[in-house]
Amino acid sequence: MTETTVEAADPASITSRAEFGRALTALRTRAGLSIRDVVDASGALHGTVAGWFSGQHLPTRASEPSFRAVLAACGVTDETGADTWIAAARRARQARTKRRDTGPVPYRGLSSFEEDDAEWFFGRDDITDDVLRRIRAAVAGQGPRVILVVGPSGAGKSSLLRAGVAAAVASDETDLRDWTPVVLTPATAGPDTLSDALEVDHPTVLVVDQFEELWTAGEEEDRHDFLEHLAQPADDIVVVLGLRADFYGLAAREPHLVPILESGPVVVAPMSAAELESVIVQPAAKAGVTVPPELVKVLLTDLAPRASRTKDEPGTLPLLSHALLRLWQRAERRTLTVADYTAVGGISGAVQQTAEELYSELTPEQQRLTRRVFLRLVNVDDDTQTRRRTPRNELSFGDVDAVDEIVDRFADARLLTVDEDSVQLSHEVLLTAWDRLRGWIDADRAGLAVHRELTRAAQVWEDSDRDDTTLLGGGRLVLHDDWSRVDDNADALNDTEREFLARSVAHRDAEVEAERRRTRVLRRLVGALTATAVIALVLVIVATAAGISAHRTRRRPARTRRRDVAPDRDRLVAVVGHRTRCRRPTRLGRLPGRRHRGGALGTAGHHRCTYPRASGRTGRPPPGTQHTGRGHCGRCCIRRHGAIVGGG
Numbered sequence: 001m002t003e004t005t006v007e008a009a010d011p012a013s014i015t016s017r018a019e020f021g022r023a024l025t026a027l028r029t030r031a032g033l034s035i036r037d038v039v040d041a042s043g044a045l046h047g048t049v050a051g052w053f054s055g056q057h058l059p060t061r062a063s064e065p066s067f068r069a070v071l072a073a074c075g076v077t078d079e080t081g082a083d084t085w086i087a088a089a090r091r092a093r094q095a096r097t098k099r100r101d102t103g104p105v106p107y108r109g110l111s112s113f114e115e116d117d118a119e120w121f122f123g124r125d126d127i128t129d130d131v132l133r134r135i136r137a138a139v140a141g142q143g144p145r146v147i148l149v150v151g152p153s154g155a156g157k158s159s160l161l162r163a164g165v166a167a168a169v170a171s172d173e174t175d176l177r178d179w180t181p182v183v184l185t186p187a188t189a190g191p192d193t194l195s196d197a198l199e200v201d202h203p204t205v206l207v208v209d210q211f212e213e214l215w216t217a218g219e220e221e222d223r224h225d226f227l228e229h230l231a232q233p234a235d236d237i238v239v240v241l242g243l244r245a246d247f248y249g250l251a252a253r254e255p256h257l258v259p260i261l262e263s264g265p266v267v268v269a270p271m272s273a274a275e276l277e278s279v280i281v282q283p284a285a286k287a288g289v290t291v292p293p294e295l296v297k298v299l300l301t302d303l304a305p306r307a308s309r310t311k312d313e314p315g316t317l318p319l320l321s322h323a324l325l326r327l328w329q330r331a332e333r334r335t336l337t338v339a340d341y342t343a344v345g346g347i348s349g350a351v352q353q354t355a356e357e358l359y360s361e362l363t364p365e366q367q368r369l370t371r372r373v374f375l376r377l378v379n380v381d382d383d384t385q386t387r388r389r390t391p392r393n394e395l396s397f398g399d400v401d402a403v404d405e406i407v408d409r410f411a412d413a414r415l416l417t418v419d420e421d422s423v424q425l426s427h428e429v430l431l432t433a434w435d436r437l438r439g440w441i442d443a444d445r446a447g448l449a450v451h452r453e454l455t456r457a458a459q460v461w462e463d464s465d466r467d468d469t470t471l472l473g474g475g476r477l478v479l480h481d482d483w484s485r486v487d488d489n490a491d492a493l494n495d496t497e498r499e500f501l502a503r504s505v506a507h508r509d510a511e512v513e514a515e516r517r518r519t520r521v522l523r524r525l526v527g528a529l530t531a532t533a534v535i536a537l538v539l540v541i542v543a544t545a546a547g548i549s550a551h552r553t554r555r556r557p558a559r560t561r562r563r564d565v566a567p568d569r570d571r572l573v574a575v576v577g578h579r580t581r582c583r584r585p586t587r588l589g590r591l592p593g594r595r596h597r598g599g600a601l602g603t604a605g606h607h608r609c610t611y612p613r614a615s616g617r618t619g620r621p622p623p624g625t626q627h628t629g630r631g632h633c634g635r636c637c638i639r640r641h642g643a644i645v646g647g648g
Contacts, residue, residue, distance in 0.1 A: 014088040021055020023088070024074075028053060031074045041073035042066065048361045054330075058089045060405055063361055106283035109325040109414035110318050110351070110426035113163035115170065115183070121163035122282045123275040124156060128164035131240065131266055135169070135176065135205060138238045144263045146230060146239045150248060151268025153428045156317045157242045160268060161207050165240060169205045179203040179238075186213040187389045188422070191222035198229050198237065206239045212247040216379045216386050227256040246384065271317070276303055279317075280324065289328070290335045298338055299323075302347045316347060318429040323350040325414065351433035354413050359436065362406070369398050370406050372492050374437055376455075377416075377425050380448045385441055387425040394455065395423065397494040450483045451492065458500040472504040473511075481505060 014020050028038060035053060039046045044066040051057035052070065059067035064086060071082050106120055113121045137143030151157045166181040168174055182204055186194055197206055214223050233239055241260075243251060251257045271279070280299055284291045303316055326344035327336045345353035362370060373395060379388045395403050407423055410416040417426045425431070432438055441448065457480075461470045472480060484490045484501060493501065 011085045011088040015091055017055040017058060017092050019055075020058060020088060020092040021053060024085075025053050027071075027074045027076070033074065038070055038073045042069035044070055045360060051357055051361065057357060057361055058092055059086065060361070060409065063363070104287060105325070105328065106287040106289070107321055107325040107328055108159075109322045110430060111414055111417055112427075113159035115162055115167045115181075118163045118167035120283050120286065121159060121167075123271055123279040124160050124164050127160060127266065127268060128168060131160075131165050132168055132174065132176070134266070135165075135238050135240070139176070139179070139203075144260065145233045145237065146241065146260045148260050148263075148265035149240060149242045149268060150245050150265045151242075152245045154316060154318050155268040155270070157244075157268050158209050161209050161240065161242045166205070166207050176205070179205050181205045181207060183207040183209060185210045185389075187217040191218060191226065194222075195226050195229055198226075198233065198239070200234065200237050203236045204238075206237055207242070208239065209242045211241045211243040212250075212386065213389075215247060215250055216381065217388065223254075227254055231256040231259075244386075273300055276300060276320075279320065284324075284328075284336065288334060289331070292335065292337070295336055295338050295341060298341065299347070318427040319347045319351060319433060322354070322414070323347045326350050326354065348433075351415070351430060352435060355410075355415060355430070355434040356436065358409055358413055358415070361409075365399075366402055366406060369403055371440055372397065373403060373406055373423075374425075375440055375448060375451075375492070377423065378431065378441060378448065379452060380441065380445050385428075385431050387428045387431065388452075389422050389424040392421050392423060394494055394496075396496075397492065447483060447486070447489065450480060451489070454480045454483075454493075454497055454501070458497045461500050461503075462496055466503075468503075468507060471507050472501070473508060477504050477508055 011023060014023055028035070033041075035046070035050055038044075039049050042049070044063075048057070048063065048066065049070060052059060052067070067086065067089070068082050071077075071085055076082055076085065104120075108117065108120075131147065131149065134143055134147050138145045138147070149157060149161065162183055166183050169176045169179055169181040171177070180202060182197060184194070184197060184207075186208065187210070189197065194208075200206075214226065230239065243265075248261075252261060277296055277300065280296055281291050299320065303320060323341065323344060323346060324336075327340050330340045330344060331337070344350050359367060359370060376390050376394065377388050379386045395407070397403070407416060407418060411418045411423075414426055415430060417424050430437065431441070453476075457470070457472060457476075461467070464470050471477075480501060481504075484493065490498070
């Protein structure tokens, strides 16, 4: 291959991507190599190397070894020279100027037009005038003070509300110059700021863009509070809501929004061919660039409605804008060409090509991190997915520096929008236009929904100063803990989520152990009480039996004593009576035939003594035994019968 004389480029003077690409191409040309030759010599990927030479991509820290190999293939073999080229790549990355060092960029890619971009916003004059007319009617008291703007994803609602409506209200050229436009989104503002925005002290046109975030990023209680205040706006405020069409059904379920829907929303319809041509040609013309008619024709053909387009396919305006931006970045002259349009992948493939080129430049570890980053930027609900504004501190997983580099690279390509404290997809069209991202989402929609719930719960825990009452428990903890143990899901957790889940599990285990201890104590207590009750019952039974036995024992001697004493008592009575008769025989003798209990009287004062009835136990003579004695009968009786009392 013959060597071509090309002026050597000084890498120290490079300040932009375009300059970097031209300088690297000059280096390759001086070496007499084609891109294929460099790829074969360096072993780097063809898409990566081609991107470096075209200025579309820049080497990163991860791809630095491959870039040094490319430099070596082109003749830069000394380490100092390679370091100079690497420093040039870093300067070009920080500059973020893709095409020219000076001059405005007429297209916004996937990003929305902001208020400051009003001069570059074309194609929506009619619908902008319609919204402004309704605002004037509301100000005059002749129309509703809440205006709803509805359109499908990708129809250009955000650009219309920001670069169209809000910019016109702020302009001195309209009769609304005394009114102040305020633009916010529910996810960015938060529930408190959103509600406070309805309380104004001067005439205000409040524009709530991406109103669907009230459902996707907010709590139900906060949504109801805001809608309750929205139903009765003050006299010095007009509210304009931008709602995605597929959330219209959810809005219709809110009683406070029904009157607003009934008043008739402003529908953002697809652009006409004339409006589309205005979007393509006029920004370029303002920047001094020509768009030839043949390119306009190709673009309009690709934008024409297709019968095969599904109802879930987003609008094509973001795709058109991204393709035009890529054309602008690629064009070397001041004319956009069909060849360049084909090279960037056209409307349908520009986003896919850009994302894949960036992804292919990454190392395997960076690619894994990229998957985790992009899945965090998505909300999933049944069959619907929306982009999600994600705080930067939520991306604190894995190698934080590598994550930041990935975010910066995709932000440079305008696939991501980055501000001071958050990251989000530049447009929801990326959810379907990039096949790889769509595959990631469809591969585990249920798991992605579980992760989003865990993220919200961890944020509540963090906001509450890590209060234990906000920890997960019960079935929710089981669900999230099981999910984290599947595949590499645990690696997708950031530091806060990982600590939150660990604390929840530890708290659950502590409660289970405490419950087990309480159960053991209760079991011991119940056992002790049961044993005590049994012992007490036995003691009661024993005591009762002993009492009954003692009672019986006490009663038995008493009956025995009564049986033993009764005969003695009868004999005593008989003896006493007998002695009485013996001492008074005359008086007793006057009672012929009179008997006393002890026996019968005789004629001479004597008596016939009859022994009283005695029991077998006394050993006394049986009843009816008689005896005759001399002297005192009492003595006789005492001697003979063992009476208790003696005579006298």
